[in-house]
Every structure is written in structure tokens, then in C-alpha cells.
Amino acid sequence: MSRPAPLIVAPEALAEHAADWLARELRQSLAGGGRCSLALSGGRTTGPIYRTLAQHKLPWERVDFFFADERCVPPEHPESNFLLVEENLLRPLSIPSGQVHRMEGEREDRDAAARDYAAVLPAALDVVLLGMGEDGHTASLFPGNSALDERERQVLAVVGPKPPPWRLTLTLPVLNAARRVLFAVAGTGKQDAVRRVFAGEDLPAARVANAVWLLDQAAAGPTLLEEHG
Numbered sequence: 001m002s003r004p005a006p007l008i009v010a011p012e013a014l015a016e017h018a019a020d021w022l023a024r025e026l027r028q029s030l031a032g033g034g035r036c037s038l039a040l041s042g043g044r045t046t047g048p049i050y051r052t053l054a055q056h057k058l059p060w061e062r063v064d065f066f067f068a069d070e071r072c073v074p075p076e077h078p079e080s081n082f083l084l085v086e087e088n089l090l091r092p093l094s095i096p097s098g099q100v101h102r103m104e105g106e107r108e109d110r111d112a113a114a115r116d117y118a119a120v121l122p123a124a125l126d127v128v129l130l131g132m133g134e135d136g137h138t139a140s141l142f143p144g145n146s147a148l149d150e151r152e153r154q155v156l157a158v159v160g161p162k163p164p165p166w167r168l169t170l171t172l173p174v175l176n177a178a179r180r181v182l183f184a185v186a187g188t189g190k191q192d193a194v195r196r197v198f199a200g201e202d203l204p205a206a207r208v209a210n211a212v213w214l215l216d217q218a219a220a221g222p223t224l225l226e227e228h229g
């Protein structure tokens with residue numbers, strides 16, 4: 001799969017570039033006057049992106065918020081992706097709860113929670129923000145996990161190596177049906193996984209086909225910097 005060249009920016013510029021990209025894509029989706037769906041990821045990289053995105057003036061009342069994955073913890077737990085997005089984006093923008101579709105990771109019946117979430121997903125998400133782990137996972141689709149081969153279910157409960165273990169995750173059919181997908185990847189720890197993705201290796205993140213890759217210089221590493229920096 002030939003992959004478009006990544007956008008490579010200085011570490012301190014990644015959040016702003018990602019927020020600008022998201023705002024631009026949301027604005028384009030909203031231009032027709034209808035509603036727009038935005039699916040968000042957790043992890044350390046995304047918090048600053050959300051804080052910067054919250055400063056953008058958009059018709060936020062027409063945006064419906066979804067999640068790419070969620071840890072199976074209560075929504076007030078420090079590991080909750082919902083809490084991360086709530087604190088850095090939803091609360092600063094005073095987004096009403098009716099616009100927020102939270103994955104109910106805390107439910108005892110995780111499979112029912114996954115099925116219920118699939119039922120509220122739009123036919124195709126408009127804009128998705130993904131991160132990538134050092135092992136090349138994205139959302140909670142981890143290397144070697146059978147969830148990577150799911151072709152029917154849109155949301156699955158999975159166990160991953162990154163604690164907390166149980167998670168709910170969108171599957172590849174959903175991520176690959178999304179209109180616009182951005183990967184935002186930062187830090188030297190991701191350099192090897194980034195190199196492998198752009199070398200064509202079959203990592204989970206590489207299976208998200210039509211995505212824009214935004215890297216900081218640390219994650220890009222010398223080879224990609226030389227080629228695309």
C-alpha cells in the first residue's frame with residue numbers, strides 16, 4: 001500500500017497542527033449546514049490537541065462526539081478516555097451531554113456495551129483522530145489480536161497489553177469507512193513503529209488505509225526526516 005508522505009513538524013507544533021487540521025475538516029463537514037461526527041482517541045499525545053482544538057470557533061452545536069476506543073473503567077477514572085476528552089475539550093466548550101456518545105466501558109457486560117455503541121454509530125464517521133502506540137496499535141487494535149480481522153462487528157471488547165487491559169474499540173471496517181482520518185504521533189518512542197508503517201509492514205495502524213499522518217520530528221526519525229522533512 002503506497003502511503004502519502006507524512007507531515008512532519010517540530011514537537012512543540014504538533015498539537016497546533018493537529019488541532020488546525022481537525023478544525024478545518026470539521027468546518028468542511030459542517031459547511032453543508034448539517035451535523036458532523038468526530039471520533040477521538042486517548043493517550044498522552046491527544047490531551048494538548050484537545051486543549052488547542054477547544055480554542056477554535058466552530059458551530060460546535062452541530063458536532064456529535066464519539067470515541068475510537070475506551071478503557072473498561074468508570075468515566076471518572078483517571079484512565080478514562082472520556083475523562084480526557086471531557087476535561088480538555090467538552091467541558092471547555094460546554095458541550096451538552098446529548099452531543100456526546102460515550103463508550104460505556106464500565107459495564108459488566110462488555111459485549112453488550114460494544115453492541116449498544118455500534119447501534120449509535122453513524123454509517124460513516126466524518127472525522128477521526130487516532131494515535132499509535134510503540135507497538136503499532138491504534139485505538140485498541142493491538143498486534144496479533146483477532147479484533148484486527150473483524151469484518152462485521154463495528155465495536156468489540158478486547159484485552160490489550162497496554163493497561164488497563166479490557167477495552168472497547170472501533171474495528172477496522174469503521175475506521176476505514178471514515179471520511180477523514182488523522183494520525184497524530186509524537187516522540188522518539190514511536191520512531192520504530194513509524195518507520196515500519198512507512199516501510200509497508202503490516203502493523204495495526206498501517207491497516208487504516210486513507211489516513212493523513214502528522215508526526216513530530218522525534219517520531220519521524222532521521223530517514224523520514226531526510227525524505228519528507
Ligand SMILES: O=C(O)[C@H](O)[C@@H](O)[C@H](O)[C@H](O)COP(=O)(O)O
Nearest residue numbers: 041042043044045131132133139
Ligand atoms: O486508549 C488509548 O490508549 C488510545 O486510544 C491509544 O490508541 C493511543 O492513541 C495510543 O496508545 C498512543 O498513546 P500515546 O499518545 O499516549 O502514546
